[in-house]
Amino acid sequence: MALAEARALAADLTALPWDGEQIARAALEVTTALLAASPRVAWAGGGLGVLASGPLEAGSGGAGLWLVDAAGLGSEAKLTRRLARIAGALGYGRARVGVADSAVAAYAATFRRTAAAPVIVPPGRDAAFLAPFPLALLEPGEDLADTCHALGLRTAGRFAALDADEVESRFGPEGLALHRLARGLDTRGPSAPRDDALPVVSCDIGSPVASVEPLLFVLKGALASLGATLRAKGLAAREIALTLTLDDGSLAEKAVRPARPTSHEGALFDHCRAAFDDWPLPEPVTALAVRAAVTVAASGEQGDLLAPRWADPAALAAAFDRIRGSEGADAVATPVACDGHLPHDAGAWDTDARTDAPTTRRPGTTVDGRKERGDAGRRPAPCERSEPSDGRSQPFSRNAAPAPPGEGRGSRDPALARTSERFRSRAGAARVLALDPPPGPPAAAALRLLQVPAPVRVRLGRAGLEAFRHGETWHDVTAWCGPERLVPRWWMAAAVTPEGEAGGAPGPRDYYSARTADGALWLLFRVGASRQWFVEGWWD
């Protein structure tokens, strides 16, 4: 119908230009929604407004056409109702559904839809079903259509009755293809090969997609369908294979392994989305398939009835995967104490801990008991907890006094003990201070460390450290303690040490603790060579 003719029928008609991108987006939405009904869906092109489906393939009217694999999905009547319901939920209430062995017969069946139910062509009856339909339904070329019309071949049945060799000799390959369609032989459908042994979800996107966002949109629906299939079979995916069919016909595949076997679509989606981050698309994508490459039996772990709180480890792992996918791989961690000699070496974050790990484990070991290892100097090697360097505060005991060097808990050297005795005698009893601890066990002050030590300006007076400037604020120092000289990793090149990478200067550091007027206790250090001061953190 021409626009002028339409305006004559409806005066308030609003004419919109054809928007191919919007059509493609809407088609993707329909494709994704249909994946909830069948794991194999293909958009065969066209616009929107009419939907059709078939058991092996499906067809539609002049606007949109989706081919849905219905094999092995149970009742075809139920499937047609579900497809119509999905289309109706998306606003396509007049969608038509047909079921047949071949796509062309299902497409024809959509035009025979009765008021009661969609038409379902019995198996093996496609050719007979197609016979009364006009040949134009098979969409022959213009020349071929004119020739057939001149020869009186008006229906598909008349054309199918011709001998195939004669059709080929007279009409060529085009005629032979039309002849096959007329006989109900149609190879159209979801392009990905079927593998009934493993759950697989595939969909043909139709128009090539060059960006990741539309793929992720379809992927979400595909993984939801895959997860439902896995759960129905009592399986969980240990590895997911993502297969992209590129515009040039080649395939690109990538394996995705979640942290633990799962059928949770959210966790699978986060992993797959992370896989796309470092997977540039060489060509536009025309089809996508998601296959559970490795599956294991889903764990049927039952919670403790009497436990005050129990959560499914898979759900917890899925939540952590969501956080890792959004905030980075190191966003979820458990703390581990180390035996580093620098404040930022005395602990590390274990990002590989499992959600179902036993909770009682020694610090510095992984959940399976093996020793942890640092990674190339960036992360210090966790080890057994070292009492004096674990960053926790040690409450002063009654009658405690500042101990001379070598008298710490870790001291085992008799020579150091003798030295401490000598210092004790020199210092005299006047240096021994008695403290009355406050009632109740004190809470432990926790160390907070800046990710990169920040350079600060200091003001020094006759009594030593008087103030320092961190940010825009001058902090008046009321008391300070130090120095403690520590040399960061003198055995490594400065450029490869964490402090070197972080911008901190190599060389000896003199560490000071400074209490400011507001009660905060800060950790500062001065680099020996440059005399530059840094603030590394504070106790909170």
Next chain:
Amino acid sequence: MTLPQLHIVLPERLQRLIPAVRRGLAFGVPALDGMLPLGLPRGQLTACDAPLGGGGTALLLALAETTLRADEGVAFVDAARTLAPQAAAHLAGLGPFWVIRPRGTESAWWCADVLLRTGAFGLVVVDQASAPARPVAVRLQRLARDKDAVLVVREAGADATFGAALRLSVRASASGFIPAVPGSGAAWPGPRTVRVTIEKGGAPRAAEVSVGAPLPHRLRPHWAVRDRRGEPAAGRRSLGGRGQRQRAAQPDWPAR
């Protein structure tokens, strides 16, 4: 477990599952638990106004430790990513203790949302995040109520614009250093007192808590001992000389 053992254990364990009987979370610090006899309320949002260095982290970790000992999981959202792992390493062996370190302070609330939805945590702490918008706070409070969890938001001096059922103020005192050298600023870090006040959600009471002194160094320094590590060996003199003793008597505080 035998039947007689079950008879002994079951009533006690079942009591903990009855909501009316379940107490809130305790700090494990007698002074604070005396101030809050019912503990931090479950299913509610608790705000903890603690400036940096005020002892807020110490109290939150004490709360986490008590919660872990009660067989409940703890999630600590460290929005500023400044928590030193060694400060909380002792909690990892007590139970499910997870530290979430988001990229930005804005996403801390989303992380708390995800964590609360799992229902695996009895305590979720959001530390040093920007103040949540009112709808976010309402959503998190509802999640905490649905999951019977305690959500603690530690803020540094921000206005309490979100609807916290309980609001605590934590302030540290400036005292607690022990002079090491008379007449100088050098001192030993000693225990300090932290004052915790109920600002909202209960009778206006206050309690003072002692926070232990940190030992930042492997060796306790002594004012009379010069630290020679890192100095070239050629520059050292032999022990016992007069000049050596004179220098050793000088405290090694930072020079101008």
